[in-house]
Each structure stands twice: as structure tokens, then as C-alpha cells.
Amino acid sequence: MEYFNDHRRLYLTALALFVTLTLLVVIIPAISNQTNNGLLPGYELPSDEVVAGKALYIANGCVACHTQQVRDVAMDEVWAERPGMAADYAGNHRQDFWRNTATLMGTERTGPDLTTIGTRQPSRDWHLLHLYQPRAVVKESIMPAHPWLFEEKESLDLKDVEVTVPDEFKAHKNMKVVAKREALQLIAYLQSLKQIKIYNPSAVAKFLYKDEAKQGKEAGAAKNPGAKGQALYAQHCQSCHQSNGEGLKGAFPPLKGSPIVNDDNPELQITIIMRGYDAKPEYGVMPAVGTNANLNAEQISAIVNHERSSWGNKGRAIPPAEVQKIMDMIKNGK
Amino acid sequence: MIYQMTFLDAARAATVKTENLITAPGIVITLVLLFIPILIMVVLLLMKIRKLFAIKSAARLAGTNGDLLLSTTDGLLKNINQHAAVPFVSVKRKAQIRPYTDPKLASLILWFLISATFWLILGTTVGEYVGIKFVAPDVDHYEWLTFARLRPVHTNAVFWGWSSLGMIGLGYYVVPRVSNVPIHSTNAGWWTLLLINSSVLIGSLLLMAGINNGGGEFREYIWPVQLLFAIGLALTLNNFLKTVAKRTTKEIYVSNWYMVTAVIFAIVLTIVGYIPLWQDGLGETITQGYYMHQGVGMWFMLFSLGLVYYFLPQQLNKPIYSYSLGILAFWAQILFYTLIGTHHFVFSAIPWSLQTVAIIGSMGMVIPVVAGTTNFLMTFMGSWNKITNSYTLPFFLVGIVFYFTGSLQGTAEAFRYTNLMWHFTDFTVAHSHLTMYGIIAFLLWGCMYAVVPRLTRVEPPQLGVGLHFWAAFIGLMFYSISLMVGGTLRGYMWMDGKPFIDSVIMMAPFWLWRAIGGTLMWVSHLAFAYNLYRMIAFRHTVNDTMATEPEPEAATYEIATAKG
Numbered sequence: 001m002e003y004f005n006d007h008r009r010l011y012l013t014a015l016a017l018f019v020t021l022t023l024l025v026v027i028i029p030a031i032s033n034q035t036n037n038g039l040l041p042g043y044e045l046p047s048d049e050v051v052a053g054k055a056l057y058i059a060n061g062c063v064a065c066h067t068q069q070v071r072d073v074a075m076d077e078v079w080a081e082r083p084g085m086a087a088d089y090a091g092n093h094r095q096d097f098w099r100n101t102a103t104l105m106g107t108e109r110t111g112p113d114l115t116t117i118g119t120r121q122p123s124r125d126w127h128l129l130h131l132y133q134p135r136a137v138v139k140e141s142i143m144p145a146h147p148w149l150f151e152e153k154e155s156l157d158l159k160d161v162e163v164t165v166p167d168e169f170k171a172h173k174n175m176k177v178v179a180k181r182e183a184l185q186l187i188a189y190l191q192s193l194k195q196i197k198i199y200n201p202s203a204v205a206k207f208l209y210k211d212e213a214k215q216g217k218e219a220g221a222a223k224n225p226g227a228k229g230q231a232l233y234a235q236h237c238q239s240c241h242q243s244n245g246e247g248l249k250g251a252f253p254p255l256k257g258s259p260i261v262n263d264d265n266p267e268l269q270i271t272i273i274m275r276g277y278d279a280k281p282e283y284g285v286m287p288a289v290g291t292n293a294n295l296n297a298e299q300i301s302a303i304v305n306h307e308r309s310s311w312g313n314k315g316r317a318i319p320p321a322e323v324q325k326i327m328d329m330i331k332n333g334k
Numbered sequence: 335m336i337y338q339m340t341f342l343d344a345a346r347a348a349t350v351k352t353e354n355l356i357t358a359p360g361i362v363i364t365l366v367l368l369f370i371p372i373l374i375m376v377v378l379l380l381m382k383i384r385k386l387f388a389i390k391s392a393a394r395l396a397g398t399n400g401d402l403l404l405s406t407t408d409g410l411l412k413n414i415n416q417h418a419a420v421p422f423v424s425v426k427r428k429a430q431i432r433p434y435t436d437p438k439l440a441s442l443i444l445w446f447l448i449s450a451t452f453w454l455i456l457g458t459t460v461g462e463y464v465g466i467k468f469v470a471p472d473v474d475h476y477e478w479l480t481f482a483r484l485r486p487v488h489t490n491a492v493f494w495g496w497s498s499l500g501m502i503g504l505g506y507y508v509v510p511r512v513s514n515v516p517i518h519s520t521n522a523g524w525w526t527l528l529l530i531n532s533s534v535l536i537g538s539l540l541l542m543a544g545i546n547n548g549g550g551e552f553r554e555y556i557w558p559v560q561l562l563f564a565i566g567l568a569l570t571l572n573n574f575l576k577t578v579a580k581r582t583t584k585e586i587y588v589s590n591w592y593m594v595t596a597v598i599f600a601i602v603l604t605i606v607g608y609i610p611l612w613q614d615g616l617g618e619t620i621t622q623g624y625y626m627h628q629g630v631g632m633w634f635m636l637f638s639l640g641l642v643y644y645f646l647p648q649q650l651n652k653p654i655y656s657y658s659l660g661i662l663a664f665w666a667q668i669l670f671y672t673l674i675g676t677h678h679f680v681f682s683a684i685p686w687s688l689q690t691v692a693i694i695g696s697m698g699m700v701i702p703v704v705a706g707t708t709n710f711l712m713t714f715m716g717s718w719n720k721i722t723n724s725y726t727l728p729f730f731l732v733g734i735v736f737y738f739t740g741s742l743q744g745t746a747e748a749f750r751y752t753n754l755m756w757h758f759t760d761f762t763v764a765h766s767h768l769t770m771y772g773i774i775a776f777l778l779w780g781c782m783y784a785v786v787p788r789l790t791r792v793e794p795p796q797l798g799v800g801l802h803f804w805a806a807f808i809g810l811m812f813y814s815i816s817l818m819v820g821g822t823l824r825g826y827m828w829m830d831g832k833p834f835i836d837s838v839i840m841m842a843p844f845w846l847w848r849a850i851g852g853t854l855m856w857v858s859h860l861a862f863a864y865n866l867y868r869m870i871a872f873r874h875t876v877n878d879t880m881a882t883e884p885e886p887e888a889a890t891y892e893i894a895t896a897k898g
Contacts, residue, residue: 005586018598104548142468144471
């Protein structure tokens, strides 16, 4: 190749090829993407607290373990109602002079996807304790503790937000753990993470790969409802009420021995799951877990029966048909 | 509406259907690829054992226990410059008598390699610590040492500190050598060294302090920090170009095609990755996919391949099998590799057409990979016996094998179905270690063991090199196999709709094995650092050796010690 014996020709050709391809696969698509995707109707401008919280999320590198993207494949259905779309990210701009845009889509799911964590886990108390020490709420968690977002105090000031930390997780047993402003900002950000609802179904991509094999398995699971109930409980309730059903003092009530759970009439129990609950001042607020996760009657029956038959509870089993009736009642505003 | 289903989306929905997991092509390919390095490891070990056995029986033949010098003049025994008493590693052939290297350049190169090794040790110590945190998340609670801040410290230090400095340092040896002229300026080299070292140092500290660019991998340093790096590159580019321009050969040797182009592309990459004009919303993600992947393919891979085109023939003492194959691979690499960036975001909200282009590009990657591998293996052909006698060639062999398996694994991962299962799991982490470590680090080590003795006239301790090689290789296998198995199981669990926390619990033993593999790798780096120290600290000053007669050839040296 005589032609390339001239170094200028060689390197300029390579450069030209590379730059042309770069324009085609990156720069032009990126520009067209950012100009053609407006904000979704219903998008709310983030508050200052939320913006500060996002900066903390970035500074502490949460994106290393958490994605914020829901792909249009069936396995991602647990994370959101619909797959993500380009417009979901349109509100992201350059952070400041020093720092780039952060869509925080992430590349690894060492921890759960957080696209809709604001709906899935709206409880501030839960987040506070979890941030302070994840293993206090989720025993097997490997998420880092973030004690620097908190301070220890001997006595509380008026505006202090105290975190009820079990003694074994405290550095000093006689001190009180108080959330710093940063912790509250970070949680404000987490609480703001929700998916904007889209009412036009044709605008939304479908979840793909809903395979028959899985539906077969589902049928198989129906034969063994105990296992299914336990799995659903682990997925939707356990992080608060704990696998031993004992809850966490000062934050989440025990289901073990709960009169509501053992009641022959399941109405309140199911209403709590579908509507959330905030009856007792000594505990936090329970979100509408069942509605947020789109649980159906069969799934709720499995969960309810798991609770009624575990940890020494001896409630009556509730068949799906009965659950369905109560759910309809709730929906119609009873 | 903005987000209507395009016909591509429709086509996509049509092509996607259930496949049986184990027979999905991507998975079959990956499994097959996985066996190759294991097979090579077994073969290498067998070669070792056979050789050991041959020495033992030779010793018996000679009626000794191997302590005495074995020598025959009748050609009955060959390859006998061995002490049977040291069975763990065999004494390798010494490096050839070296051509002259300007002492000023030599010391620049050595400082590049020393800095690189410093970042290797530091970066992998951090990596090891981060790996331990998966097993023991509460080992410490310091803000600056939290997992998610240290992780990018690790990745960036091994990228920009270890691999980049190592490559550029070796480049300073190769570029003038194949141009047959002295380097244009050693001063520019020192500036590059200083700038890149400062960039990695400042960058690491800022990351630990919580100041980063926004979460795109390998783009975590904020722009002023990465700018230092880019200026360093620009200085070196200018230097290399001027050296190539002065060359006394008519053709530009293929190594210089690869290496100089890699520097040019790395600069383009930094510009594209850091200019904010196309980075609003998903634009950031599209840029990120490109940046991250081209960093690997156009900077590290291209440059390292250039090094191999010089060092492999040199170490085998024969020309490269096919010059034109190298050139074909060069253009094919640029063409296909540039297309594949977005394959990290398959199924995401990125336009489907782009994802498809990425998948097609991933398929096209087979061409340069197969061309490159064939070229290297054909160069090896007929000289396989040299491997057991050399301490550099095993590194090259492993690097080349991983080049083949690692790159094709990337292709397999881009298949939609495999992507579905492995995406977001630790499988990706295994893949990046198979490539950045299995390919790049091993090739760099091979090159360094070839260059340093030529500059300092001191061979590395054999036991040290043996320890380095085997600990790194076995460690990497532990590391990646455990993560691949764990990642696959985790993907399965997600597809099965199991509670997320169950998949965390399931990973625990695999994370433990990963930490064990990582520890072996880390130990191997200590061995490497020690070897480097030995070669440099015990060096005869270059001027000295140029004045005195050349060092005795390997065989004479052996005989002398055996007699003594």
C-alpha cells in the first residue's frame, strides 16, 4: 500500500473514518435525541431539596449499584408500570460548570432499580434507617452504611429528626441518632423518583419476552401457594415487617400475633395492603403497597395466607375469590 | 406523539420470541469460549510437568541428582540448562543482547513503567478492598472509603494510571525503534508522564471526596482533571508523529499504525466525551456508551495490539506471519468497533435503530478479532517449544487467547437474549476483567518483561516471574468464572421473578470466590512490582554496559554457575 507510506495520509484517513463514524453513531443521534424529546406532561420541576439530594446521590456513587432504567422486557416489570422512554430523561441537564449531565441510568443492578422507589417505598423512616445502616432493615443487604449523613447527639433539639436505630447498630448506645440535612435531602430525592403516568397506551412500549414457560411456572407455583406467598412477602413486605414477622420497634409493627392479621374478617388486612395505613402514632406510615405494585387477588391471597399461617399466627385462610370481592369493594370506594 | 411505535419497534417485537436458554446461540458461544483459556492453562501446566519429568529422567540418565551440570555432546540430551533441584519454575532463556537505547530515553521509559506499576498496585489494592466489601460491607464506615466512591477510584486508576502509562511508556520504546530514529523529544515524554500522573492522583482524591462528573463509567473525573490527561496525550502524539515523520524506513511499520492512531482516537474520545453540547437527557447516555466502549477498543486495544505487532515477532525472533492481515484487522477494527458502543444499553430507551447498529457492529467484530488472532497464532506456529523457555511468551499467549475469547464473548453478550440474562449482573464485571486484565494487562506484562531487561541488563528473578504469571492467571480464572456463574444464576432469578433480595443472598459465595481470585491477582502484582524493582535497582548503568563487553550468553552463564 504505497498510498499509506505517507504518514499524513495514513493518520488523516484513519481520523476521518473515525470521526465520520463518530458523527453518525453518537453526535447526530445524541443531538437529535435531545432536541426531539420534550418533557412529559405531568413532569414536575424538582425542588431545591431534591436537586441537592440528587447531587448527594451522585457524590456518594449510588449509581455504582443502582440502575434507573426500566427496559421493555418482562423481567423489568417488577420495577415500574411501563418501560422507560427517552422523554423520561429529558429533564436532565448539565449539573454545573464542572459536572456533566447525570441521567444515572447505571450499568449494574447490585441493588434494586430505583426508577420508582418513590412509589415503592415512600416511607421516610424506612429510608432513614436504611441509609444509616441497611442491615438494620434488610439483614442480608450488602449496601454500604452511610453514617456520615447522620450525627449522634445526647439530646434532641426541637427540629431534629431522630432515627430509631436498634442498639446493636449504634456506635454509642446512649446517644441519639439524628439525620443531618444531607440525609433528608437525599431521601427527598429518592421520594421524588416516580414514573410519570402515560394515559395513551399506544405511546408506551410493551414489555417483551413474556414467555409461556414462565406462565407455566406460575401455574406450577399455584400448586404450591405457600412458597409463592413467602416469595411475594419477601418482595413486597419483608423490608419493613421483616422475615420473622416481628417488624422493627418504633418503625414497623409486628405482624406476628397481630389481631388484624389473625382476624376472621380479612377486610381491614386487605384494605391496609391496597390503601396503606397510618393508624398508630408509634409507627410510621405504610404505603399502598398492593396498589403500587399492581398485585392481583391471587397474589394478595397468597401473601395474606402466608402471614396468617407463619410465625405462630393461626388465621383462617382466605381464598382469592374472597379477596377479589373485598378488592372490588375497596375500588368502588366502599 | 413523540414516542410512537416506529416500524423498527414493530420489527423488534416480531423478532423477539422465547428461546430455550441453554441452546440460545449467545450462551453456547460463551460456554465454548470459556473453555479455551482453561484448556490453554491445562496445556501449559502439562508442558511444565512434562519438562520437569524430562529433567528428572535426564538427571537419572546422567547418574546424578541433577546438581551437577548435565551435558552431552552426542545430542542425546537437549535443552539442559536447568537445575532439577528447582522444580517450581524453570530457568528461562535470557533476553537477547540488546540494541543501543539512549540512556535518557531509557530512564524515561523506566519511569513510565514505575509509575504504571505504582498505579497498578494502588488501583488493585483499592479493587481488592472494594471486592472485600461485598463480603463484609461493614469493614469500615468512612465517607472517603465507601464502596461507591472507591469503585471508580479503582477503575480509573487501572485505566488511566496503570494501563495508559504502561502503554505509553512502551510506546516510547517501540515508536522510535521501528522508525529507526531517535525519539523526537524526551522532554515531551516527561511532561506527559507528569500530566498523566497528576491527573490520576487528583482525580482519585476528588472521587474520594465525592466530586465526580456524574456517574458515567470511566468518565468520573471532572473535565479539568481529564484535560490534564488529554494534554499529556497531545504532547505525546506530537512527539510520536514527529518521530514517525523522521523515520528512515519507507513504510510505516504496522505497530506505528496502531499505536499512533490509538493516541489520536483517545484524544477524539476525550473531546467527544466531555463537550457538553450533545449531552442533555439521553444524549448523555448515548455519548457514554460510545465513550466507555471506544476507550477500551480504540485506546487500550488498538495500542496494545500495536505493541504486540512489535514484541511478539521480536520475542519469537521471526517476522510477523502476515503484514496485510494486520492491516486488514486495523481497518476492520476501526469500522466495526466504533459502531458498538450502545450495546451496553440494549433494551433501554435509546433509539432501537442505534441498538441494532450496535448489535450488527458487535457481529462485525468477529473479523478483526479472528484476523488478529490468526496472525498472532500463525506467528507462534512452529515455535511453540519456545514458550516453555521464555518468560515473556506465556504472557503474550494468554493475552492473545483472551483477545480471542474476551472479544468474542463481547459479541455473544450483545445477542439480545444473552443480553437479557446477563445485563446488569456481575457477568459484565467478569467480562471487563477478562478483557482489560486478561488481554491488556497480560500483554503489557509480556512487553515489559521484554523491554526492561534490555534497558537495565538485569533479568527478573525467575521464581518471581513464575509466581506473577500463575497467580495472575489462576486468580483471573477464579475471579471471572465465579462471577460468570453467579451472574448467570442471578439473571435467571430475575427472569423468574424471584424476590430481589434472594438474588443478593445467592451471590454471597460467588462474591467470596471473586475476592479470593482477586487476592491471587493482587499477590501477583506484588510479585511483578518486586521483579521490576529487582530489574531496575540492580541495574548496571546503561553507559557502563555499553562500554564493557556484552553479557555472556545464557548457556555460558548457566555453565559457569553450575561449575562454580
